[in-house]
Amino acid sequence: xxxxxxxxxxxTIGINEYEIKKxxxxxxxxxxxxxxxxxKDEVEIFIDEVxxxxxxxxxxxxxxxxxxxxxxxxxxxxxxxxxxILCFTLSSTLSGTYQSANIxxxxxxxxxxxxxxxxxxxxxxxxxxxxxxEDLDSGMEITDMVKHIEALTRKSTVILNMENLNALKIxxxxxxxxxxxxxxxxxxPILEYKExxxxxxxxxxxxxxVHNAIIExxxxxxxxMKKRMIIYIGHVYNRESSKKLQNLxxxxxxxxxxxxxxxxxxxxxxxxxxxxxxxxxxxVYE
Numbered sequence: 001x002x003x004x005x006x007x008x009x010x011x012t013i014g015i016n017e018y019e020i021k022k023x024x025x026x027x028x029x030x031x032x033x034x035x036x037x038x039x040k041d042e043v044e045i046f047i048d049e050v051x052x053x054x055x056x057x058x059x060x061x062x063x064x065x066x067x068x069x070x071x072x073x074x075x076x077x078x079x080x081x082x083x084x085i086l087c088f089t090l091s092s093t094l095s096g097t098y099q100s101a102n103i104x105x106x107x108x109x110x111x112x113x114x115x116x117x118x119x120x121x122x123x124x125x126x127x128x129x130x131x132x133x134e135d136l137d138s139g140m141e142i143t144d145m146v147k148h149i150e151a152l153t154r155k156s157t158v159i160l161n162m163e164n165l166n167a168l169k170i171x172x173x174x175x176x177x178x179x180x181x182x183x184x185x186x187x188x189p190i191l192e193y194k195e196x197x198x199x200x201x202x203x204x205x206x207x208x209x210v211h212n213a214i215i216e217x218x219x220x221x222x223x224x225m226k227k228r229m230i231i232y233i234g235h236v237y238n239r240e241s242s243k244k245l246q247n248l249x250x251x252x253x254x255x256x257x258x259x260x261x262x263x264x265x266x267x268x269x270x271x272x273x274x275x276x277x278x279x280x281x282x283x284v285y286e
Contacts, residue, residue: 005142006082008073010065010097011041012090012269013125023133026073030097030269033061041269050268051237051276062269064096070104074113084112084142088129090121093196114146119153119196122270123232123263124282128152131230131284156284157221158193161210190214211245218283219254227286234263235279236271242279
């Protein structure tokens, strides 16, 4: 029987509308919580609206989709003739989204459902998705593609640079007092997410110091590369700084033949968690 592969992904990955229509992708929205009221990410609320609430000092948060929503969508795709379902989620160590998808598939029969933990978020998850589609388009079997992506997650890195410490304060990763002191002296923290672990690895006071530190991290992984390195760059209302970083990477002599893609779009959930003015990079090497 000919395979009918259908694709699902959660809303934080930020797949563009052209790709969604081209592959008929089902997007599962996370929830944005505004002053206790829940809205579906990228359906009922968007990043610009969230920014306005943040400016007004309204309490903003997020939560994962329910298993019931995943199950409903799985069953819908089966009714439409799916033989195989690929579901991409942000990291299981950052959200319960991966767990919700796995709970939902437990009792579903007569279809192969692959829940792919990207061990990343936003542009990092998008990078894993893009490589997966590249594999499938080349004729690779689904099981081999899944193994490939799982191997790549161990060679991928996400770097987040926040404009200030407010998002870390809201998430509870640092105290309110430390955040206030950090903001007062204009600390720009770098968070590194690798192999499922998120850490504040360093703090800098200038943009140039941040950019130099990020380039050094990329160069360290570049030395391990045998085939290729791909870098994705995104931002939350900080295009100038992220473009400047892209230009610096492109001009770095030690980084030859690196593929760089730039993205302006970030979803509301991502903006909540890294803060407005933040920039993000993800890279993987083979």
